[in-house]
Amino acid sequence: MKLSGLFKISLVAAAMTLAGCGGDIEITPTVNDNSTTTDNSVNNSNNTSGGGNTDDFECASYESDAGTVQGIFDGKDCTYNDSFASKSIEITSNITFKEIPDGGVHLFSDALLIGNDGDTTSGFVVPENGPTLTVEPGATLAFQSGEAIIRIARGAKIQANGTEAKPITFTSANAFDRFDSAGNGARYADWGGIIINGNGITDQCTDAERAATTCNVPSEGITSYFGGNDNSDSSGSIKWAKIWYAGSGPKVGGEGDDLNSLTLNAVGSGSAFDYLHIHQGFDDGIEFFGGAATIKHIVVTDTQDDSFDFDAGWQGKGQFLFVQHGTVTLADGTIANMGNNGFESDGVKGESSAEVAPSNPTLANITVMTTDAKSVRDDDPSQAFKFDDEFNANIYNALLVKKNAVESSCIELSSDGEKQADKIMFNNSVMACSSNFAETDTFAGGPLAAQTKASWFENGGSSEILTDDVVVFADNGFATNTASTDITIAANDLTILDDSFFETVDYIGAVSDQDTSSSWYKWVETALAAAAQD
Numbered sequence: 001m002k003l004s005g006l007f008k009i010s011l012v013a014a015a016m017t018l019a020g021c022g023g024d025i026e027i028t029p030t031v032n033d034n035s036t037t038t039d040n041s042v043n044n045s046n047n048t049s050g051g052g053n054t055d056d057f058e059c060a061s062y063e064s065d066a067g068t069v070q071g072i073f074d075g076k077d078c079t080y081n082d083s084f085a086s087k088s089i090e091i092t093s094n095i096t097f098k099e100i101p102d103g104g105v106h107l108f109s110d111a112l113l114i115g116n117d118g119d120t121t122s123g124f125v126v127p128e129n130g131p132t133l134t135v136e137p138g139a140t141l142a143f144q145s146g147e148a149i150i151r152i153a154r155g156a157k158i159q160a161n162g163t164e165a166k167p168i169t170f171t172s173a174n175a176f177d178r179f180d181s182a183g184n185g186a187r188y189a190d191w192g193g194i195i196i197n198g199n200g201i202t203d204q205c206t207d208a209e210r211a212a213t214t215c216n217v218p219s220e221g222i223t224s225y226f227g228g229n230d231n232s233d234s235s236g237s238i239k240w241a242k243i244w245y246a247g248s249g250p251k252v253g254g255e256g257d258d259l260n261s262l263t264l265n266a267v268g269s270g271s272a273f274d275y276l277h278i279h280q281g282f283d284d285g286i287e288f289f290g291g292a293a294t295i296k297h298i299v300v301t302d303t304q305d306d307s308f309d310f311d312a313g314w315q316g317k318g319q320f321l322f323v324q325h326g327t328v329t330l331a332d333g334t335i336a337n338m339g340n341n342g343f344e345s346d347g348v349k350g351e352s353s354a355e356v357a358p359s360n361p362t363l364a365n366i367t368v369m370t371t372d373a374k375s376v377r378d379d380d381p382s383q384a385f386k387f388d389d390e391f392n393a394n395i396y397n398a399l400l401v402k403k404n405a406v407e408s409s410c411i412e413l414s415s416d417g418e419k420q421a422d423k424i425m426f427n428n429s430v431m432a433c434s435s436n437f438a439e440t441d442t443f444a445g446g447p448l449a450a451q452t453k454a455s456w457f458e459n460g461g462s463s464e465i466l467t468d469d470v471v472v473f474a475d476n477g478f479a480t481n482t483a484s485t486d487i488t489i490a491a492n493d494l495t496i497l498d499d500s501f502f503e504t505v506d507y508i509g510a511v512s513d514q515d516t517s518s519s520w521y522k523w524v525e526t527a528l529a530a531a532a533q534d
Helices: 005-010 207-211 417-423 453-461 519-532
Strands: 061-064 067-070 078-080 095-097 106-108 112-114 132-135 140-143 149-152 157-161 168-172 193-197 236-244 262-265 272-279 286-289 294-301 308-311 317-324 326-329 335-338 341-346 362-369 383-388 393-402 411-413 424-427 430-433 464-466
Touching (some): 112 132, 132 236, 193 236, 262 272, 272 286, 272 519, 286 294, 294 308, 294 519, 308 317, 341 362, 383 393, 411 417, 411 453, 417 424, 424 453, 453 464
Parallel strands (some): 078 106, 095 132, 112 149, 132 157, 140 168, 157 236, 168 236, 193 262, 236 272, 262 286, 272 294, 286 308, 308 341, 317 362, 341 383, 362 393, 393 424, 393 430
Antiparallel strands (some): 061 067
16 A cells, blocks of 8 residues: 555545554655645636535635735635745735535745734834634645645734534545555655744743844744734634644754644644644654743654654643654655654753743653654654653653663653653553663762652652563553553542643553543544554
8 A cells, every 4th residue: 555545535534443563764844835826916806616616615825915826726625825825925814714515725835924924123013913823623634745834923823612512634645546646645844844933932042132022033943923922822722633644854054943733833732632643653642842832642653753852941731632653655665764762852942031931840640652763754663752852751650661772761851851850750650561661760969869760660669660570561562451450550640730731640651441422532542543544
């Protein structure tokens, strides 16, 4: 089967059974730029029929200085060329993408930029009420270029809120046979992903810059600006959505200057990200640069680099986070290993101050299923957690699993990660790995110097370390076996957090085997079944 053969069918289906898989190869990402060049200096309304009846469905439109700009409906899909959206067009009015009947998609050849972007040191003023990008339940947005991104500027919002019955899909155009002229199927780096720029606090700016409203951090991958002084800021929400085959890089800045599936740049706590499935991204699944955005009910499968990457003083919260590393089969039959760190946990990117401390999230109910392979992304090993740059955290009810490992471990702490390791707390968590800690079993420096990492993880008996041959999963292979006699500690019900964000639980890990009728259980089950077909 060609890569993503099932996805081409399942994206159009009303219901889809959504597990991932684990060779050692270097593959240079292909960034396809299929955009055209069109003069946007005049009104290019773009509303001429491409063969279908435009009365059947109205494609998205917006108001510009030149008039109404609208996509082309060809009887099946809506097409938006670079006279509608591109890296040189900023859409400054509200725009809505509806579900197209009969499996139609909204097709983009270039970037979709929402809101004005600019540097406030050059006279730019961040709008208080910028435009909103609305994506309705059941809509599918497909992109044809590695340069094609969705970028939400400071002051603008995204409201992409699907439903359990009708999730939203952001994906590669190559997931559909009618757009896949090369016949290779969809794969990572087919399109650029989603970038949201917020007005939250990041340590990449100084206290003085925040006070003077001159905080302007250039985003990775494709330059736009983020940062401010409001960690309660809202950039909208994405719920019940799939983000597949995204990310791209390296960009102009070289290695590390990459695009993620979802980038949250100083996004505030007024934003929400819930019920997402991120699959087969080139770089990270979700990367945070400061801010305080919250995440809940997130599945990340087979992304090349880190599933979650926390940095620059992120102060958010997360619950029900499921990570699975595996493999994907490319069109030529090559097997690519996917997955570096489940959680790349960085405390400081710029400088800490009284206003912005190192990243210090509270996370609960996590499952990380690693492999013993090295990611095609950078030849680094599959790990559950890497702690770096003075990271702080309270982590509850985590389940870390690695079987039959000889080349990799579950947790790595860099020398900078050891500097505040006493402020990284695992509570009521289980590690069932072949190898537990990378490099050494004791701390080399910091406040825990000479202490064993095992005693640090076990946290006075709150958490426990098991071998890799124990029974921690139910027969389905992903939900925690709540009847396991190998797990001898109890879950934390999270009431001690006294925080309405966190749901009360009675199990360790992201998913319970007693929860099979819940929306979350079904979301994970569906996501893993889809990943297994790649």
